Amino acid sequence: MADIPILIKGSKNGLNIYIDSRADISAIRQAYDKKLQAAKPFFSGTKVNLSFIGKEYSEEEQKELISTSERYMTLGEVRFFAEAPVSRDASRSTEQDQETSHPYEYFEDIDEGMTKFVKGTVRNGQRIYYDGNIVVLGDINPGGELVAGGNIFILGTIRGMAHAGATGNAKAVVVAFCLLPSQLRIAGKIAMAPEGGMEKPQYPEIAYIRDNQLIIEPYLPRKG
Amino acid sequence: MGEVIVITSGKGGVGKTTTTANIGTALALEGKKVVLLDADIGLRNLDVVLGLENRIVYDMVDAIEGVCRLKQALIRDKRFEGLYLMPAAQTRDKNAVTPDQMQKLCEELKDQFDYVLIDCPAGIEQGFKNAIAGADRAVVVTVPEVSAVRDADRIIGLLSANDLHSPQLIINRLRADMVKRGDMMDINDTIDILGIDLLGVVPDDEKIIVSSNRGEPAVTESSSLAGKAYRNIAKRIMGEDVPLLSLNEENTLMDRLRRFFSGKSNSSSI
Missing domain, CATH: 2.160.20.70 (Pectate Lyase C-like)
Known part of the structure; x- marks a missing residue:
């Protein structure tokens, strides 16, 4: 994690982007940009939901990450979780919502998946x-x-x-x-x-x- | 430069020590220079099976700790040219040596001998780790019983985790009559589960017990079927292609003729 402060994983709700909380924002953005660049063809043509997990961001930083993402894919829902698995965002939402939108839900893929x-x-x-x-x-x-x-x-x-x-x-x-x-x-x-x-x-x-x-x-x- | 072969099983009492003594003796009879290394510190037996118990002065731990020179801990078997034993210490335990020390010892012995056979203790703890540390290849001994095969499987996994891939299998104490009746796992059942190459099958033989008690390896007895199996195993270790020997004792001329004319082999062979 020290060299690459970012880890992208697929989940049934879209992509989970795990970020090393110790890394600074410019390093994160750089690594993120590089990762997306490498996987560019993969994102084309579909709407992608993103969950950023592992670090708290200012309004400014969130916008930066979103704009970086937008260069490579059509964005669906974008959410930020300071820490996993019980994030503040999730706990604020209604209970039913929590059931379906938690980023650490059990693995439910049947026809595809990791x-x-x-x-x-x-x-x-x-x-x-x-x-x-x-x-x-x-x-x-x-x-x-x-x-x-x-x-x-x-x-x-x-x-x-x-x-x-x-x-x-x-x-x-x-x-x-x-x-x-x-x-x-x-x-x-x-x-x-x-x-x-x-x-x-x-x-x-x-x-x-x-x-x-x-x-x-x-x-x-x-x-x- | 010789080869270090560890003889292991996981389960106790399947015949590791007997196998080590017999293969070692058979290799020596083939003109090789062989040392048998007893890694079962605290529960040594190999010296007894070889009939060399009385001649122990220094042991492996002494050699490792520098109490004596390497050569002083080696006991030369006067009956067989080229056969040596390095006994284990009896008053110590498995923690008396480390895998690094064993590795160094094996390196030194390898320079002087064609084969270094290590008699591994039962279990998967320190003693096992010591015994496999310096080995170039491994031979897994099992008997055709479910529990022994389970343990052999565990051992094969552990060997592979320690970079001893593709060990070879010896199935010991097979009883042809029981296999025939379907009361004992046969060779194919065992290999099917373990999925490793077969080095040999040793039939159950009362003479083995007698010779172990006397301290005379069974390979020296020409009448012993088990002894013959061990001699064949030794040849296979040396790289010779020896067919498995026939298991059926009632192998009469009529049987053979019948098989010959029916065109199929219905006898189990080892």
């Missing part, structure tokens, strides 16, 4: 946590744990534990070429492997919540 790729096998005693989706190119062995805010995709066999939608997203899914977990969790639901073990499935499967129940079924209907 993704972590894990190359190789997750072994006993290893735990991988990520706020977004997790894709594993390998197996999850017994005793290995995956915890994701979003979906979990395993290009291999899972014999360990997977928790999708760990921050509360009940729409999250767990998909594996060979789904044999010791335990499976989606949001607040927990499913355990049946006593005496499971038959090894011959086709890829998906786990999700339907009617408040955790369901596992083949995701290629013809192969079921």
